[in-house]
Amino acid sequence: MSEKTGKALVAGAGAMGHGIAQLLAANGFKVILVDVSDEILQKAVEKIRWSLGKFVEKKRIRQEDAEATLARISVNTSYEQAGRDVDFAIEAVPENMELKKKIFIKLDEVTPSQALLASNTSTLSITEMARATKRPDKVAGMHFFNPPLFMALIEVIKGEDTSQETINRLTELAKKLGKTPVTVRKDVRGFIVNRILGAVFNEAYWALQRGEATKEGIDASVKYTGGFPMGWFELSDFVGLDIAYEVGKILYGAYGERMKPCNEVIEPLIREGKLGQKTGAGFYNWTAGRPRIPFNLLEEYDVDRSWTVAVNEAAWLIKDEAASPQDIDTGMKLGTYWPQGPCEYADRTGLDTVLCKLKDLYAKYGMEMYKPCPLLEEYVLQGRVGKKAGRGFY
Numbered sequence: 001m002s003e004k005t006g007k008a009l010v011a012g013a014g015a016m017g018h019g020i021a022q023l024l025a026a027n028g029f030k031v032i033l034v035d036v037s038d039e040i041l042q043k044a045v046e047k048i049r050w051s052l053g054k055f056v057e058k059k060r061i062r063q064e065d066a067e068a069t070l071a072r073i074s075v076n077t078s079y080e081q082a083g084r085d086v087d088f089a090i091e092a093v094p095e096n097m098e099l100k101k102k103i104f105i106k107l108d109e110v111t112p113s114q115a116l117l118a119s120n121t122s123t124l125s126i127t128e129m130a131r132a133t134k135r136p137d138k139v140a141g142m143h144f145f146n147p148p149l150f151m152a153l154i155e156v157i158k159g160e161d162t163s164q165e166t167i168n169r170l171t172e173l174a175k176k177l178g179k180t181p182v183t184v185r186k187d188v189r190g191f192i193v194n195r196i197l198g199a200v201f202n203e204a205y206w207a208l209q210r211g212e213a214t215k216e217g218i219d220a221s222v223k224y225t226g227g228f229p230m231g232w233f234e235l236s237d238f239v240g241l242d243i244a245y246e247v248g249k250i251l252y253g254a255y256g257e258r259m260k261p262c263n264e265v266i267e268p269l270i271r272e273g274k275l276g277q278k279t280g281a282g283f284y285n286w287t288a289g290r291p292r293i294p295f296n297l298l299e300e301y302d303v304d305r306s307w308t309v310a311v312n313e314a315a316w317l318i319k320d321e322a323a324s325p326q327d328i329d330t331g332m333k334l335g336t337y338w339p340q341g342p343c344e345y346a347d348r349t350g351l352d353t354v355l356c357k358l359k360d361l362y363a364k365y366g367m368e369m370y371k372p373c374p375l376l377e378e379y380v381l382q383g384r385v386g387k388k389a390g391r392g393f394y
Contacts, residue, residue, distance in 0.1 A: 083110030217300025237276035
């Protein structure tokens, strides 16, 4: 796939789809953006044009670069015409398995047999999508983060049938786009970032539900003591409560009681149409801009609880042989701007300290979320307690 000949199809022209199309075109690829109507496609092109204009205005790119990028993008409502001679296709339609499988069947029919097919899903099964095609070895996950132009991370996910060559080629593609790829070696729900975020969100939601702290208190501790860019309730609003809820359901289906969601906290808001920033209200009111989290409430919640469940979920990812400590930490730092990765945190704090805290929380609440991952117990038994011992996750 040389830059001159690389040709891509992007299925779905929504926020993610047109962002991915612009990113590919800006890096020398010819891109065909496909969606169900000309109207949707024209709106997408307008958004790309506006975005390129902003880059020019801020002197990030030259006018001629903007024009060249736009010239590399064409649109089509016909998969047959769009797929004819592409090197790869990226599916970026809504998170619905049946819809995605339909798209993959179509892509399999219309693209050359050697073309790679990737899904931008954030949680769904790559294996299931791949098996809808006649080339499951050439199908993988390529999860971009929103907005794709600015976020440095791409999760490359191996389905059960995906060949190593496919993973290598998509990893190279991610690098060619100026991104940092992390490999998810097994098709696990939530991959790395959403799986760890899911655990952290659940811990915060349950703490609120139990009346242990206010949402402002939890967010103040997370931001001002933990050094995270946003509090968990603020981030939930930013992501969209409907999306957080759906991801929560998928994680609960995959991991059972360990990922038991606290629906009592989120469902009433969704029923009222309060979906977060995009609707002007969620956990917070966004009509006047970003909520102000009061500094004086940071003693209400112990942010180490967030870290503790994050470390526990990271340990499960490693135990499941789904990801390495390096890829987990890179994923959380680049995908969500965490100040450090959970494995780095554990090594600095001491795996024995983390394990002790998990055991205390488990004894207090009896919830599976706090039940220590066997790998953590094993490491502590072996004396692999982190930096102080010279060996931990690293």
